[in-house]
């Protein structure tokens with residue numbers, strides 16, 4: 533008779549562990565005494581106690597060694613939203629996630645925690661205090677969102693106590709913090725090119741921006757509370773800073789903190805959205821001839837000009853979640869961490 537070795541509770545794998553969120557998650561898991569395998573297409577750092585497995589998550593044979601003797605898998609890999617590559621999003625976020633689930637089952641993994649996104653319910657119009665029971669976006673605003681929806685459905689539907697795989701999805705929103713490759717660098721690049729003088733709309737729209745350590749905290753709570761008898765199995769959870777802020781106040785705080793001027797002049801939302809749509813279409817048509825990436829994509833304009841903030845009461849109730857870093861401290865720590873992006877640097 534063969535006895536199956538039950539994977540140790542403190543052994544986990546982070547798919548996408550070389551990324552912004554993934555690396556913060558790995559660091560916190562190590563602090564908490566986990567041993568960690570990272571699976572990613574690239575290795576962006578080295579840390580004692582972390583075993584790197586390089587490969588594409590669409591390749592099950594490459595994934596399996598990273599899941600050996602692992603009881604818990606975090607899946608936080610995705611192509612960057614800015615890539616706007618439909619084929620890539622479908623391959624990685626949909627087909628790849630199916631493969632991740634199959635690999636978890638084959639490897640005897642007991643828990644799978646997906647990093648989804650609160651944007652799975654966002655269609656470009658206001659969301660105020662949105663709860664998890666809002667329907668998925670029927671008209672997702674871009675391919676990234678479209679495939680994040682399918683990815684979340686796949687993972688939550690895979691929750692099967694009989695088969696021994698428990699799943700949960702974390703839906704963060706607007707993650708920011710040290711080493712973020714997206715929000716602050718894109719913002720500073722736009723400011724340096726003189727494109728951050730304008731406020732889109734009246735500037736009163738409230739949005740969630742979530743400090744990365746709060747997102748990590750939500751993931752770890754979910755992983756540790758995920759048990760066959762817990763109410764969290766197969767459910768999505770909003771994880772935010774629980775401090776909705778005016779989009780343009782947040783942008784101004786980051787810009788001013790880095791020595792740039794805050795945006796001042798107002799432009800009508802509909803005009804900017806229309807222009808962004810036109811530019812996006814133009815870029816699509818001209819793609820075979822010239823490649824240019826507009827800074828103000830329809831998705832970014834929609835995010836900059838509408839309310840989108842989410843209620844995280846369910847995470848508080850079921851996970852015992854409470855943000856560990858305030859927005860003010862998060863912004864201060866973020867600004868401090870980018871000396872090379874300061875005005876004049």
Ligand SMILES: NC(=O)C1=CN([C@@H]2O[C@H](COP(=O)(O)OP(=O)(O)OC[C@H]3O[C@@H](n4cnc5c(N)ncnc54)[C@H](O)[C@@H]3O)[C@@H](O)[C@H]2O)C=CC1
Pocket residue numbers: 547548549550551552553554571572573574587588589590607608609610611612624628647648649650680703704705706707708713714
């Ligand atoms: N940054 C944000 O504001 C938000 C991010 N999310 C989600 O959080 C997760 C992490 O995002 P970030 O850390 O911001 O992105 P990131 O781009 O820094 O990290 C993603 C990682 O996934 C890896 N990856 C991509 N394709 C892969 C593949 N085929 N096989 C293996 N690894 C692959 C990349 O190499 C990268 O290291 C993603 O699932 C994203 O959808 C959700 C809400 C907001």
Ligand SMILES: CC(C)=CCC[C@@H](C)[C@H]1CC[C@H]2C3=C(CC[C@]12C)[C@@]1(C)CCC(=O)C[C@@H]1CC3
Pocket residue numbers: 613648649650651705706707714715718719722783828831832833835836
């Ligand atoms: C229009 C403008 C002022 C752009 C500069 C900032 C933007 C780059 C960010 C503002 C909100 C951010 C955001 C995301 C990416 C970066 C921003 C557009 C996400 C799309 C990342 C992936 C998600 O799942 C949702 C995020 C929502 C907020």
